[in-house]
Amino acid sequence: MNLRRLTFRSFLVVLPLAAGTLLVAQAPRGLDPAMMLKPPADMWPTYHGDYTGQRHSRLAQITPDNVHQLTVAWTFQSGSAAGIKATPILVDGVMYVTMPDNIWAIDARNGRQLWKYTYPTPQGFHIGHRGAAVYKDTVYLTTPDTHLIALDIRDGKVKWDVPFADWRKGFWSTNAPLLIKNHLIVGMSGDFDNLPGTLKSVDPETGKLQWVFYSTPPPGTPDSISGGATGGQMWNTGTYDPELNLLYVGTGNPTPVLNGPARPGDNKWVCSILAIDPDTGKLAWGFQASPHDTHDWDASEVPVLVDAPFNGAPRKMLMQASRNGYFFVLDRTNGKNLLTKPFAAANWTKGISENGSPIPDPAQEPARDGRLVAPDEGGGTNYRSPSFDRRTGLFIVSARDSWGIWFFKPEHGAYGWAGADYGVYGKGLLRAIDYQTGKIKWEHDLMGGGGGAGVLTTDTGITFSGDAANSVFALRTSDGATLWHASIGNVGNGPITYELDGKQYMVVAGGGVLYAWTLPERLVTAPPR
Amino acid sequence: MRLSLSIAFLLLTSAIVLPYAQQPPAQQQPPPAQQPAPTPPAGRGRATQGNPTAAQKPPATVTPQAYPPELVQQGQVLFASFCGFCHGRDTMGGETGPDLTRSLLVAEDVRGDKIIPLVHAGRVDKGMPPQNIPDPDLAAIVAFIHDSKTKADSLEGNRRTVDPSDLATGNAQAGQQFFNGAGGCAKCHSPTGDLAGIASRYQGLQLLQRMLMPGGRGRGGVAPRPATATIKLPSGQTVTGRVTYRDEFTISVADSDGYTRSYSARGATITVDNPIEGHAALLPKYTNDDMHNVLAYLQTLK
Numbered sequence: 143m144n145l146r147r148l149t150f151r152s153f154l155v156v157l158p159l160a161a162g163t164l165l166v167a168q169a170p171r172g173l174d175p176a177m178m179l180k181p182p183a184d185m186w187p188t189y190h191g192d193y194t195g196q197r198h199s200r201l202a203q204i205t206p207d208n209v210h211q212l213t214v215a216w217t218f219q220s221g222s223a224a225g226i227k228a229t230p231i232l233v234d235g236v237m238y239v240t241m242p243d244n245i246w247a248i249d250a251r252n253g254r255q256l257w258k259y260t261y262p263t264p265q266g267f268h269i270g271h272r273g274a275a276v277y278k279d280t281v282y283l284t285t286p287d288t289h290l291i292a293l294d295i296r297d298g299k300v301k302w303d304v305p306f307a308d309w310r311k312g313f314w315s316t317n318a319p320l321l322i323k324n325h326l327i328v329g330m331s332g333d334f335d336n337l338p339g340t341l342k343s344v345d346p347e348t349g350k351l352q353w354v355f356y357s358t359p360p361p362g363t364p365d366s367i368s369g370g371a372t373g374g375q376m377w378n379t380g381t382y383d384p385e386l387n388l389l390y391v392g393t394g395n396p397t398p399v400l401n402g403p404a405r406p407g408d409n410k411w412v413c414s415i416l417a418i419d420p421d422t423g424k425l426a427w428g429f430q431a432s433p434h435d436t437h438d439w440d441a442s443e444v445p446v447l448v449d450a451p452f453n454g455a456p457r458k459m460l461m462q463a464s465r466n467g468y469f470f471v472l473d474r475t476n477g478k479n480l481l482t483k484p485f486a487a488a489n490w491t492k493g494i495s496e497n498g499s500p501i502p503d504p505a506q507e508p509a510r511d512g513r514l515v516a517p518d519e520g521g522g523t524n525y526r527s528p529s530f531d532r533r534t535g536l537f538i539v540s541a542r543d544s545w546g547i548w549f550f551k552p553e554h555g556a557y558g559w560a561g562a563d564y565g566v567y568g569k570g571l572l573r574a575i576d577y578q579t580g581k582i583k584w585e586h587d588l589m590g591g592g593g594g595a596g597v598l599t600t601d602t603g604i605t606f607s608g609d610a611a612n613s614v615f616a617l618r619t620s621d622g623a624t625l626w627h628a629s630i631g632n633v634g635n636g637p638i639t640y641e642l643d644g645k646q647y648m649v650v651a652g653g654g655v656l657y658a659w660t661l662p663e664r665l666v667t668a669p670p671r
Numbered sequence: 672m673r674l675s676l677s678i679a680f681l682l683l684t685s686a687i688v689l690p691y692a693q694q695p696p697a698q699q700q701p702p703p704a705q706q707p708a709p710t711p712p713a714g715r716g717r718a719t720q721g722n723p724t725a726a727q728k729p730p731a732t733v734t735p736q737a738y739p740p741e742l743v744q745q746g747q748v749l750f751a752s753f754c755g756f757c758h759g760r761d762t763m764g765g766e767t768g769p770d771l772t773r774s775l776l777v778a779e780d781v782r783g784d785k786i787i788p789l790v791h792a793g794r795v796d797k798g799m800p801p802q803n804i805p806d807p808d809l810a811a812i813v814a815f816i817h818d819s820k821t822k823a824d825s826l827e828g829n830r831r832t833v834d835p836s837d838l839a840t841g842n843a844q845a846g847q848q849f850f851n852g853a854g855g856c857a858k859c860h861s862p863t864g865d866l867a868g869i870a871s872r873y874q875g876l877q878l879l880q881r882m883l884m885p886g887g888r889g890r891g892g893v894a895p896r897p898a899t900a901t902i903k904l905p906s907g908q909t910v911t912g913r914v915t916y917r918d919e920f921t922i923s924v925a926d927s928d929g930y931t932r933s934y935s936a937r938g939a940t941i942t943v944d945n946p947i948e949g950h951a952a953l954l955p956k957y958t959n960d961d962m963h964n965v966l967a968y969l970q971t972l973k
Contacts, residue, residue, distance in 0.1 A: 223793075223801045265748060269756040286752065334760065487955065505959070511840040512833070512879065514954070514962050545954045547879065549833050562833055564876075566883045567951055589918045611918035627920060 172279040172295055173233050175323055179384055183641040186232040188379075189273045189318035190527065191638060195381040195446040197529040198599045199639045203646035204661060205602040209616045210626045211661055215647060216253030218656040220246065225634040226651035227270040229318070229527070229596065232640050236295075237649070238281055239656060242268040242316070245283045247298060250649075251642055253658060257298035261285050266314040267331070270634075272379060272525070273318030275326060277346040284315040288330055290349060304349040306342050311335060318379045322389060322420040325352060329391070331377040333438075334558045336397045339374030339412065343423060353423030357393040357411045369407035373397035374414070378442040378525060382420065383458070386475060389420040390447065390460055392431075394440035400508040400550045400561025401436075408433040413441045415462055415470070417477060427477035430499050431464040436507045437490065437548065437563075438519045439466035446530050446537070452480055452578060461577055463528055463539040465521030466490070468500055469580050483580025485573055486522030487543035490515055508550035508561045518546030518565040520592065527596035527636040529605070531619050536574040536583055538605055538619070542592045544568030568592055570610050574622060584622035589613075596636025598648070606648060608633020614650050614657070630657050729824055730778040738814035746815030749808050757799070762819040767798055771816055772823035783813035835875030838966060846968030849961050856965070859949060862972050870973045879966050884950050898945035900924050905938035914943060 173187055181187050183201055191197055204212070220226060222241055230239040230248075236256060237248040243261040248254065266286035275282045280301060281293045287309035292301040306328050307313035312335030320327040326346040339357030344350060357374035359365040368374070373396045380391035396412040398404050411425075413432035418425055431441035446461045452471065460474035467488030471481035479498025491500040506515050520542060528539035545568070550561035570588030575581070590610025598606040604625065605617040614637070615627040630652025637650040645666050648659045660666065751760045757768030764770030771777050780786050787809050793801030804812070850856040860866050873881055898914040900922060912924030915931050922941055923933040 223803050225800070264752050266752060267756045268752050489955070510837045511963060512838060513959055514883070514957055516955070545883075547883070549837070551837065564880060566880070567954060569951070587919065609919065613918060613920070615919075624919065629918075 171234065173276045173321075175277060175321060178321065184232075184235070186230065186638045186640050187276060188231065188321060189229050189275070190379065190381065190444065191229075193322075193382040193384065194448070194530075195444045195527070196448065196532070196599075197527055197597060197636060198531055198601070200601045201639055201641055201646045202600070202602050203641070203666070204600065204604065204639075204648065206604060206616075206618050206625055208661055208665060209604055211665065212616075212626060212628075212648070212659040213662050215645075215658045215660040216251075217658070218246070218248050218253040218255070220244075220654040220656075222654040224270075225594075225632050225653050226656065227316075227594070227634045228273040228651075229636040230638055230649060230656065231274050231276060231318075232638070233276045233295075235642060237656075238274040238276065239651075240271045240274050240283060240318075241654075242271045242286050244271075245274055245281065245293070245298070247281070247295075248656070250640070250647070250658075253656065259283070259291075259293055259298040259300075261289070261291065263287065266309040269314075269316065271316050271318075275319040275321050277321050277326065280346065282319050282326060282346070284317045284319060284328060284330075286314045286316075288313045288315045290319070290326075290328055290344060292346075292349060302349050304344070306330070306344065306351075307332075307340065312337055313340075315377070317377060320379050320382065320389070321346065322382050325420050327380065327389060327391075327420065329376040329378065329380075331375050331394070333373050333375060333395055333397050333399060336372040336557060337375075338372055339376060339393055341376040341391065341418075341423075343420065355418055355423040355425070357414070357416065358396070358409075368396070368409050368412065369405050371396035371405035371409035371412055373399070374409075374412035375440075376442065378444065381445050381447050381460075383447055383474060386417075386458070387419065387421070388417040388426055388474070390445040390474065391416055391418065392440065392442040392445055392462065392464075394442050395432075395435050395438045397558060398556045398560035399436075399438050400548065400559060400563065401554065401556050402434060402507050402550075404556040404560070406434075409435070413439060413466070415441055415445050415460065415472065415477075417474065429470070429472055429477045429479065429497075431462070431468065431470060432466045432502070433495075433499050434502055435466070436502070436550075437466070437515060437517075437546075439464070439517070439521050441465065442525070443523055444527050446528060447474060448530050448532075448577070450532070450535065450577075459577075461530065461537055463523050463537065463541070463575070465517070465524055466500065467517050467522030469537070469575050470498065471577055471580075472498075481578070481580055483575075484522075485539065485575055485580070485582065486541045487516035487545070488522065506548075508548035508563065510549065510551040512547045512549050514545060514566070515548050516545045517542065518544040518568060519563050520544060520565065520568065526594065529597035529599040530577070531599040531603075531605070533601060533603060534574075534583075534619055535577055536619060537577050538572065538574045538597045538599060538607075540570065540588065540593050540595060540597065540607065541573045541585075542568045542570050544592075572597070572605075572607055572609075572617070572622075574605075574619070586617055586622045586624070594632060594634040595650070598637040598639060600639060606637040606639075606650070608637075608650065612652070614652065628657075631655065729773040729820075730775050731824070732777075732817070732820060733779050734781045736782060736817050738818055742811050742814040743818040746811035746813070746818075749804070750812050750815045753802060753804060754812065762816055763823060772820045777816055777820055780813070780817070783810060786813050786816065833876045838875055838879060838963070839970075841960070841963030841965070841967030843964070843967040843971050845960070846964030846966065849965055850968055853956070854953060854961065854965065855949070859946060866969065866972050868973060870970045874970075878969060879962075882966060882969060883954070883962070885947060896946045898943055898947075900944075901942045902934055903940040904934065910934065914945070917943070 228240040237250040247256040279295045283291045288307035313332040315330045317329040325343040341355045343352040358368040375394040413435040414430045460472045467486040469485040490506040492503045526540040545566045548563045568591040570592035572586040574583045588609040595608030603619045605619045613627045616625045635651040762771040902910045916923035925931045
């Protein structure tokens with residue numbers, strides 16, 4: 143046999159195979175952290191879609207003129223009785239959506255399940271889950287019992303499983319981790335127990351701890367400045383400025399929650415917006431949204447990053463609609479306050495201090511005979527992600543005007559809740575805030591005590607969200623006029639948008655089902671001649 | 672200013688308020704009828720609702736039941752995971768879920784015959800989702816609830832409570848003035864009419880809650896007068912009825928025989944008379960003193 147000929151023949155056979163293999167190998171696989179700096183149109187690679195937290199898309203196929211023609215492209219049935227609260231993540235045409243102890247990988251073109259992973263030991267509070275994170279070929283899931291599970295992106299097989307807190311002490315997690323370079327930032331909850339506010343960074347390759355940041359360093363440690371307060375958990379997903387290399391995160395309420403006398407002073411850094419170096423976990427600056435909070439009003443809401451003019455000068459800003467009913471604009475290079483205005487009913491302050499923090503009125507602290515205070519415990523807003531529309535300069539948030547009655551007496555003690563409070567009444571309204579004045583430009587009735595949906599805006603001037611009466615809707619961003627709606631069950635998450643095969647999708651949860659909407663085929667592709 | 676504008680907006684739109692949907696219902700069930708206003712937020716405080724108020728003795732267990740400690744222990748873990756956020760890890764209540772040790776249903780339950788169907792079905796109208804918990808796990812949860820009730824019944828003092836005496840800081844005379852004057856309560860209510868004997872029916876926190884928002888947290892007893900709507904349809908026809916549902920796009924009303932029909936809100940002129948709106952409009956006006964004074968006045972109406 144002629145060896146040369148054989149080799150040549152083999153080469154002929156092998157060549158196309160090799161070329162084919164090469165093509166597949168060159169197709170994108172997993173998530174390159176560098177891509178996170180400017181996600182392409184076919185990705186929604188992190189909880190907020192990108193590092194800014196704006197939840198604003200430049201996709202322009204769906205417009206105010208054609209949005210009423212949206213049609214269901216596919217649905218995904220989780221089969222779960224509880225609703226989906228997570229924002230889905232989209233990487234390489236695959237969507238990852240979570241519920242407590244569960245994660246699904248779904249084909250983003252047709253809603254087909256590719257794999258599902260269920261954590262085998264349900265422990266800790268099961269109240270909801272915000273979402274997953276992806277790094278290279280790994281998908282991450284936090285569990286109610288504060289484990290971080292690393293899963294193979296191909297099949298959902300467990301790569302490793304590390305605990306990041308002790309759920310037996312009262313921690314739990316609903317957190318969608320935030321990937322920054324080679325750091326996976328993992329948050330947790332826990333305000334039924336007097337626990338230090340804890341944020342962790344772990345190595346996404348190994349799960350090894352990189353740093354711990356305490357918003358309330360454990361009493362007795364040198365950094366402890368909280369005046370005896372514990373708490374200040376960073377349970378929501380933060381944002382990141384790559385130029386300044388700063389991670390921004392909101393901190394939760396103090397514990398004991400309603401017992402203010404047990405923890406005199408401002409209780410730093412609870413109910414605060416913090417800037418943290420993601421490489422070291424060191425605090426760069428802090429701004430307190432609610433000094434000496436006694437009403438469970440965490441400042442864990444999304445710190446939205448915006449580069450735009452403020453009073454005529456270009457600024458790197460951070461905006462937050464906080465649970466205490468106030469809208470804040472900060473200079474995110476140094477934490478200096480630019481604007482503080484109420485965006486929801488609030489009757490708990492004596493004014494605004496020089497540094498921009500509201501000054502709490504001691505007469506509105508929980509008391510033995512009760513205090514009627516706005517907002518109630520659920521707050522002027524909450525976990526529901528807002529959106530910043532760069533075209534109109536409107537910050538759009540699912541708000542509530544609400545009142546509660548608040549009680550505390552020494553017999554309630556100084557552990558955990560340490561008091562009692564009762565919601566009286568609340569009304570949900572989607573509000574569009576002018577970021578330079580804090581004025582409400584328009585509001586949209588959410589038809590109930592409050593919605594569960596986040597907000598998405600697009601460059602064509604559409605605001606997508608959901609109300610408390612099972613409708614997903616599209617409003618005209620400039621004036622809030624209703625353009626489209628569909629009744630799909632409780633809209634409990636933040637809508638996302640992406641483009642695949644030249645088609646713009648909008649995906650949102652109704653109950654335990656994901657709905658993907660597109661324009662009808664004939665509008666997307668030119669009709670055949 | 673902006674606040675009063677919001678309230679004006681509320682009154683203009685005449686929207687009735689549907690139960691807060693923070694705990695999402697599992698299926699697309701219609702919102703409950705005749706449930707205006709109450710707003711359980713994403714809360715975690717301590718509360719007692721819809722059952723004997725905290726100052727009252729909890730209802731006694733009708734059929735005493737004993738459970739093995741291992742089962743109770745197992746149930747404690749499961750309860751914390753699936754029920755604890757709303758009902759408290761100790762079953763003694765949270766903002767969104769009542770204190771189960773004071774629940775009439777738990778008192779009357781025998782080994783889960785009432786609790787288990789409730790967990791399966793949920794109470795969607797009150798924000799409790801249906802839960803697919805396997806039967807053996809549910810049996811353990813039931814054991815833990817009953818064990819907790821037995822323990823709670825033996826507790827004295829130190830409970831997270833609001834006692835009627837805590838609330839007795841108001842001035843009844845000033846309350847009467849507010850009732851007849853600035854508060855405008857007398858426009859709809861009368862101490863010798865609908866409110867006669869109110870203080871005999873409700874005390875303490877429950878009375879305060881009903882005063883601030885009837886049909887809200889202080890449940891039990893007579894429901895407030897339902898909202899009624901007059902709908903002028905594009906055809907020119909006019910329909911009236913009790914509002915059973917309202918959203919931005921549709922309104923449903925029931926006639927006097929209980930038949931419900933829905934109408935598109937498009938092109939229709941809808942006027943809703945909802946008595947709770949007066950209570951909502953008062954919330955930004957009350958001072959804490961006003962609130963305690965009116966309560967003191969109501970407490971004289973025995």
